[in-house]
Amino acid sequence: MVQKAKGNNAVNESEARGNRLLASLPTDAFERLRVHLEPISFSLGEVVYESGGHMEHVYFPTTSHISLLYTMIDGSTAEMGLVGQEGVVGIALFMGGETTPNRAMVQGAGVAFRMKAKAMLDEFKRGGEFQHLMLRYTQALITQISQTAVCNRLHSVEQRLCRWLLMTHDLTQSDELQMTHEFISHMLGVRREGVTMAAQRLQEMGMISYVRGHIQILDRQQLMAHVCECYQVVKDEHRRLLG
């Protein structure tokens, strides 16, 4: 579940730079952080942070991606944000809150680099490029969450499924996503049957094809044409902030 790096303390640079935030750091900042980075292998469904729980690390995903979820008292859930190689999990640590009232769960198996909170904070407090980058990313995440709020209110399950597939595809190297309708339903905050019906329609239109937990993205262009504006808004804002 949690696998440490092989022998030496310093981590492979080009691997760690697979995370876009780490990749954007100037050499000196990266070198300071490097010794504190530790690769981790995440498996699907693993809980990275529990709601309100103590956070010991921040995580910079490279090939993995992580959902930010809220769970209601009655057990129903909905996703508010999605973090992959373009971001970092654990912003509450530098924002000063230490915890958040939501859960972070692995949505795509893969690798992330983690760092102890203190090491991260030391660099953050220098006030240089690292701080800048973390804050700009946080703003991009705010846009994502905001757009999710509005999208949840105004758009159909089918449109939201398109958006979710596109976002997930952006974080995945292959065209095949490993996830069941059931899993997606918890992310979108709808019934499993609702996902099945929407997925059927997308399949009929030739955008995707699926069997038992494997979804193939067949026609990204068509998905883009079918999705609500929310997808592009978040994408554009991310590009504007972090280029």
Added chain:
Amino acid sequence: MVQKAKGNNAVNESEARGNRLLASLPTDAFERLRVHLEPISFSLGEVVYESGGHMEHVYFPTTSHISLLYTMIDGSTAEMGLVGQEGVVGIALFMGGETTPNRAMVQGAGVAFRMKAKAMLDEFKRGGEFQHLMLRYTQALITQISQTAVCNRLHSVEQRLCRWLLMTHDLTQSDELQMTHEFISHMLGVRREGVTMAAQRLQEMGMISYVRGHIQILDRQQLMAHVCECYQVVKDEHRRLLG
């Protein structure tokens, strides 16, 4: 619409400290900012920031409160957050984004203190208590937006109306809110008729009473019993972060 302070440059301290963030500042930080503060009187419906527009100031509301809204291409709107005396409008300026893709609109007429972006940034970059406070507030706002995302997905118009009334009441000194069903419908992202129906039910249950743009909060306890958990989650998290 925009009224400047009377004679002297420095603003009345106890008035400006009506904003809870300014109130929490240590004396030295407050004194540095003080000369840059300027009182403004906002009227209902006024647009503070346009989506994607240039931001020249940050605003610290005291008696006013401001909605953060997103407007879709087709003109439909929904609120993602609400800022009053406990917060600040314009976080994008210190987060490094300079603008945001959403609009800020006055939802309750009243006063705010504004400050030029540069003056604010100079203090922010000192890395002291002001920076700390702004970041912690931003985290509280993230919680509010996140909870709105989830609430929009999982709760009924009636529950969301309760939440909205309670939040607005918290930012208002009186028990009377000045707003029409139409206005509220744009905030909740539903039809005007939907608000009318929900408001009727709350009135029948004795929680509120209303006539033509005036809503009286009659029984806060009952509203609290009727609202979804989202209200308390946001409230608690805010207290934890900024207590």
Added chain:
DNA sequence: AAACCTATGTACGGCAACGCACACAGAGAT
């Protein structure tokens, strides 16, 4: 007091999504 505007009330058909129940099928286990 009449005219007018704005805010709220009411009604009707329609649809998307819900909750529940159960059938069927792919994939691994015995």
Added chain:
DNA sequence: ATCTCTGTGTGCGTTGCCGTACATAGGTTT
């Protein structure tokens, strides 16, 4: 080869909210 589990398909009736249309009632203007 059969069993079992998990994932997907389908069919109800129900409900919450939508879109539209129009009626009534406070307030304001003339």
